[in-house]
Amino acid sequence: MNLPEDLRRQIEAIAADSRSGALGLLKRGAEVLLELLLRGAGRETVQEAAHILMAAQPSMAPLIKLGWTIGRAAEEGLEEEDLLERTRQFLREAESAPRLIAEAAAPLLQQRRVLTLSFSSAVIEALRAGTPLEVLCAESRPLCEGVDTARALASRGIKVRLGVDALIIGRVKEVDLVVVGADAVTVRGVVNKVGTYPLAVMAQREGKPFYVLAGAEKVLPPELEGFFRIEGKPSKEVAQVEGVEVENLYFDVTPLDLITAIVTPAGIFPPEEALFAL
Structure with missing residues (x-):
């Protein structure tokens, strides 16, 4: 796993959370992806994190859809700024x-x-x-x-x-x-x-x-x-x-x-x- 240790722990905490609602979990998942991108992580690492998020809470559709959306965009070769904006847009729409x-x-x-x-x-x-x-x-x-x-x-x-x-x-x-x-x-x-x-x-x-x-x-x-x-x-x-x-x-x-x-x-x-x- 190429994920930084602190972000890996954040995903593990998301997976273990049985109290937060779908929107709260989505925000935390988006924060992991945003932090990865801001640190300059490569597209492969972003894809890896997106895939792990999809499996973290398999009963929570927003996490699955976020991971799929950003993972697919990274696989298609979107640049870092575009991936950042796509993640933020997904979160903005969910929050509104x-x-x-x-x-x-x-x-x-x-x-x-x-x-x-x-x-x-x-x-x-x-x-x-x-x-x-x-x-x-x-x-x-x-x-x-x-x-x-x-x-x-x-x-x-x-x-x-x-x-x-x-x-x-x-x-x-x-x-x-x-x-x-x-x-x-x-x-x-x-x-x-x-x-x-x-x-x-x-x-x-x-x-x-x-x-x-x-x-x-x-x-x-x-x-x-x-x-x-x-x-x-x-x-x-x-x-x-x-x-x-x-x-x-x-x-x-x-x-x-x-x-x-x-x-x-x-x-x-x-x-x-x-x-x-x-």
């Missing part, structure tokens, strides 16, 4: 996505009772802009990111109810719509926090709209799906019971036909169209 998505989603949420789960920058921005009547939030085990969402919304004066995951799924009938973020959007479906799929099933049963909020950095074209996978996580985060196999996954896949629409920085699209609009 929550604001643009919030602007598009806010009218859907005004004076509505909304249900969500986990933690999504785009969802929080949209709920803050949309002035909902109330937000029901699932705690989102095993790491309980939904607690952070509830705290962020309550700090802005939004009425929030927080509950355990199984309870909140049964509350879908009480709300006007469900809105969630995404860690990846693929032709197979939307990858998001485990529990999203049963929420979508329940929303369909109860006749409630189910919206996904996602930027272009979350959309994986078919040629990148082979890099994506959902990994098992430490069983101790759930329980340790002698003689019992404990299954722990952070993500599930929600089929596109259960989704009303995907809200993007470019507007609101039917799920299949969003794959090609971004």
